[in-house]
Amino acid sequence: MTRTVNYGMIGCGMMGREHLRNIRLLPDTRIAAIYEPDSDMRHAAAGIAPEARLIDSVEALLDTEALDCVVIASPNLAHVGQLEQLARYRPLPVLVEKPLFTRSEDQSRLGKLMNSYPAPIWVAMEYRYMPPIARFLDRLDQATGGLKMLTIREHRFPFLHKVGAWNRFNHSSGGTLVEKCCHFFDLMRLAIRSEPVRVMASAGQAVNHRDEIYDGKTPDIWDNAYVIVDFANGARAMLELCMFAEGARYQEEISAVGPSGKIEAFVPGPGRFWPEHLGAPPIAQLIESPRAPMGPIVHEIPVDPALLAAGDHNGSTFYQHQKFKAAVLGQQPVEVTVEDGMKAVLMGLAAQESAISGSAIELDLNIRTALAEFCS
Structure with missing residues (x-):
């Protein structure tokens, strides 16, 4: 029943x-x-x-x-x-x-x-559950022979309007590298399967929201960044964020490279933003490029139109809720834990500190040890 x-x-x-x-x-x-x-x-x-x-x-x-x-x-x-x-x-x-x-x-x-x-x-x-990214993660080891370099690029639209403009200010949103980019730091840890030890970042507010005023205050939220992360296992990752690039064909482009080859995922942005005069929105792609024999292999990753119509995240919210419902019913464990969520935020906070200070930030994300000290 x-x-x-x-x-x-x-x-x-x-x-x-x-x-x-x-x-x-x-x-x-x-x-x-x-x-x-x-x-x-x-x-x-x-x-x-x-x-x-x-x-x-x-x-x-x-x-x-x-x-x-x-x-x-x-x-x-x-x-x-x-x-x-x-x-x-x-x-x-x-x-x-x-x-x-x-x-x-x-x-x-x-x-x-x-x-x-x-x-x-x-x-x-x-983002874990976007079909092209899920396939990317599944094929990662076989395609690369062991990931050594991971690059995540998001070129997208500016922050959308929210109630009370809370997402326009660092104090209420946590800042762009926390609010927006914790998704990507989570993907880095998931793909690399190691913990970050050093974060270096450069970021700022170049274009967006500079002429807006809310309650007499101008938004201070950043709209572009580069972040480099070194991991304990020797792998390194880079994030490139631009929030005034909505004219791009793909919103997310993710690549991983190892001794055997390269794998890439290309994810389109929300279909509702795709200009009608350009025809049908692009379909997500996965590309595997082995070193030998050389030659890229292209796979299209279509998503059910009903799922695309239900949200802006390439069907991922539906797949996430399938799994969450199973966890509620006791049929599977939680896949994204409080510890995962905390580490993604701490990486974002470190990146923001680095961008402000101009210095690399050393990290030790032994969450349970740190929290035992906090709570004692």
């Missing part, structure tokens, strides 16, 4: 509504309750999930009896506090959007949660 999984939603801005659309594509799921304080976002969410009760607080949402899990898609600064509310009030399985936290001083709070929360906590790292 199948069991319906009932979801509670905290936050229904752009990403929250993408979660709603993808949950509704899964069989045996129901949106039971939604907490979204902004009236426009609440109205939009009700249009996607008309069966859901609209709730006026996190506590009231957690009082909803028919609730099996919670998705947190609120602004970044709220994530840690809302996880703590769940822990105190009703510690249900939870999928929490990235970044898990925005300030280094929040590590001790997360350490207590990580060590005591009795239900699964899954950090939403959608």
